[in-house]
Amino acid sequence: MKKTITICFANNKGGSGKSTTCANVGYELSKMGYKVLLIDGDMQMNLSLSFLDEDRVLETAKNGENLYTAVKEQKDIKEFILNTGYENLDLVPSSTLMSSIEYELFTKWQREFILRKCLKNVKESGVYDFILLDAPPTLGGWVMNLLCASDHLIIPVEASPWGLFGLANMFEFFATVKELSPELNLLGVAVTKVYERKNYFKQTVEYLSETPDVYLFENYIRVDSSIEWAQDNCKPVAVYKPSARSAKEYKALAEEVISLVNR
Numbered sequence: 001m002k003k004t005i006t007i008c009f010a011n012n013k014g015g016s017g018k019s020t021t022c023a024n025v026g027y028e029l030s031k032m033g034y035k036v037l038l039i040d041g042d043m044q045m046n047l048s049l050s051f052l053d054e055d056r057v058l059e060t061a062k063n064g065e066n067l068y069t070a071v072k073e074q075k076d077i078k079e080f081i082l083n084t085g086y087e088n089l090d091l092v093p094s095s096t097l098m099s100s101i102e103y104e105l106f107t108k109w110q111r112e113f114i115l116r117k118c119l120k121n122v123k124e125s126g127v128y129d130f131i132l133l134d135a136p137p138t139l140g141g142w143v144m145n146l147l148c149a150s151d152h153l154i155i156p157v158e159a160s161p162w163g164l165f166g167l168a169n170m171f172e173f174f175a176t177v178k179e180l181s182p183e184l185n186l187l188g189v190a191v192t193k194v195y196e197r198k199n200y201f202k203q204t205v206e207y208l209s210e211t212p213d214v215y216l217f218e219n220y221i222r223v224d225s226s227i228e229w230a231q232d233n234c235k236p237v238a239v240y241k242p243s244a245r246s247a248k249e250y251k252a253l254a255e256e257v258i259s260l261v262n263r
């Protein structure tokens with residue numbers, strides 16, 4: 001039986017492209033024929049809103065059909081899976097209640113591994129080729145849960161003056177989680193929101209390519225307003241505008257992910 005690969009998109013720096021990358025890489029993998037489950041781990045619900053409209057997301061929040069309930073009640077994630085409307089692409093939505101998830105976890109036994117336990121049956125069933133998890137822009141017990149439930153970490157970094165700020169903390173956090181979950185692997189850093197002509201893009205790439213033990217994805221994502229239009233319409237960019245530059249870039253990034261995990 002094939003093994004399900006779990007990948008978390010995390011960076012404590014806000015707005016670095018985590019949710020956009022998780023949604024669009026997920027969509028591209030599903031289009032290649034892989035079966036993909038997306039897990040929205042952020043109270044901002046941006047990954048959920050990438051596929052479902054606001055009314056539907058609020059409904060799933062109200063009905064408790066979301067990740068918060070699964071984790072709080074330590075239930076099998078299977079009960080919380082929805083289809084995104086695209087073949088091979090499913091989703092566990094988030095809820096604004098995720099803002100109190102740290103509090104919920106606090107008193108639980110082996111609290112770093114609650115999400116891993118919720119995912120266990122689905123992961124072991126081998127139904128999905130990939131489970132992709134979108135993390136909030138924090139570093140704490142909840143992100144630790146997301147990482148302890150993952151085989152790989154991808155850190156999206158925005159090519160901006162402050163894009164590298166705090167990255168050292170992210171690397172330190174990764175090292176701490178690895179002590180708890182030794183199989184966690186840093187797959188790489190993916191640069192997003194790139195203006196090639198701006199100096200800080202070159203600086204970002206220079207810095208990252210000189211950072212030891214860190215793979216820098218060859219495919220990066222340039223700034224493209226189609227991404228925002230697509231998100232406004234709750235669609236992956238490749239659906240909203242198939243000819244968009246970023247659609248091709250996300251396809252190439254997804255192919256690079258495949259080559260790195262040997263799928």
Ligand SMILES: Nc1ncnc2c1ncn2[C@@H]1O[C@H](COP(=O)(O)OP(=O)(O)OP(=O)(O)O)[C@@H](O)[C@H]1O
Binds near residue numbers: 016017246
């Ligand atoms: N390539 C791009 N071109 C233009 N805009 C982009 C691009 N990638 C992301 N954005 C925009 O940048 C903003 C931040 O992106 P995104 O929400 O994916 O980051 P994030 O790291 O998930 O943020 P947060 O830390 O708040 O969860 C969004 O408004 C998104 O529309």
Ligand SMILES: [Mg+2]
Binds near residue numbers: 019020042044134
């Ligand atoms: Mg996000």
